[in-house]
Amino acid sequence: MREELLHLIFPNVCVVCHSLLLPAEAYCCHRCIAEFDAFKSPWAAEEVLRHTIQSRFGGTLHFEHGWCRYLFHKHSSLQELLHAMKYEGLFDLATTFGRQLGEWMLSGDDALQVEVIVPVPLHRLKKIERSFNQAEKIAEGIGQSLHLPVRSELLARKRYTASQTGLSAAMRKKNLAGAFQASKAIAGRHVLLVDDVVTTGATLAAAAEAVRRGGAASLSVAAIALAAKE
Numbered sequence: 001m002r003e004e005l006l007h008l009i010f011p012n013v014c015v016v017c018h019s020l021l022l023p024a025e026a027y028c029c030h031r032c033i034a035e036f037d038a039f040k041s042p043w044a045a046e047e048v049l050r051h052t053i054q055s056r057f058g059g060t061l062h063f064e065h066g067w068c069r070y071l072f073h074k075h076s077s078l079q080e081l082l083h084a085m086k087y088e089g090l091f092d093l094a095t096t097f098g099r100q101l102g103e104w105m106l107s108g109d110d111a112l113q114v115e116v117i118v119p120v121p122l123h124r125l126k127k128i129e130r131s132f133n134q135a136e137k138i139a140e141g142i143g144q145s146l147h148l149p150v151r152s153e154l155l156a157r158k159r160y161t162a163s164q165t166g167l168s169a170a171m172r173k174k175n176l177a178g179a180f181q182a183s184k185a186i187a188g189r190h191v192l193l194v195d196d197v198v199t200t201g202a203t204l205a206a207a208a209e210a211v212r213r214g215g216a217a218s219l220s221v222a223a224i225a226l227a228a229k230e
């Protein structure tokens with residue numbers, strides 16, 4: 001049964017382990033969340049994010065600050081949760097994770113420099129196919145914590161790119177070149193680009209390039225998770 005139908009009938013069951021949720025829990029139980037591989041601090045996460053993107057992508061993505069809450073492992077409970085969020089249309093779950101990420105970002109002062117939040121867009125066709133852009137919902141959650149606007153319209157996906165799954169870093173880079181276009185209204189702002197999971201950094205880098213071309217003053221990035229080296 002599709003997860004959203006299951007949730008209509010059993011709204012108080014964990015999406016990962018299917019055990020009954022406590023009144024204070026939403027979508028995912030505390031035991032499953034405790035299994036996620038969380039970074040110790042925003043600064044530790046930023047260092048790993050920088051280093052990982054540089055080694056996987058070649059260091060062409062420069063960002064002011066980078067936030068990332070979890071390391072993502074294959075076949076983990078976090079993977080199940082993110083899968084449910086992405087493909088089963090659990091909007092509120094994506095927003096909740098965004099809000100938590102935003103609160104975590106506020107544990108340092110760096111997040112206060114951000115002026116505008118922009119999610120990495122899905123192509124219009126893909127959005128219909130998947131029904132919602134999870135990066136946008138995560139961005140909305142971050143926006144609620146940071147009290148900042150989410151401006152999805154400032155960055156558009158110009159063309160439909162083939163799925164990135166199974167492509168090498170070089171192929172991803174080629175697949176995404178020129179895929180995004182930023183609005184002129186981005187000029188002079190400190191932009192926070194938001195995505196769900198960073199794999200090679202190719203998507204973020206392509207989006208970042210468009211943001212820079214649009215004349216943004218600074219660029220920072222945030223994602224729920226960074227894919228661990230398997």
Ligand SMILES: [Zn+2]
Pocket residue numbers: 014015016017018019028029030031032033
């Ligand atoms: Zn659970």
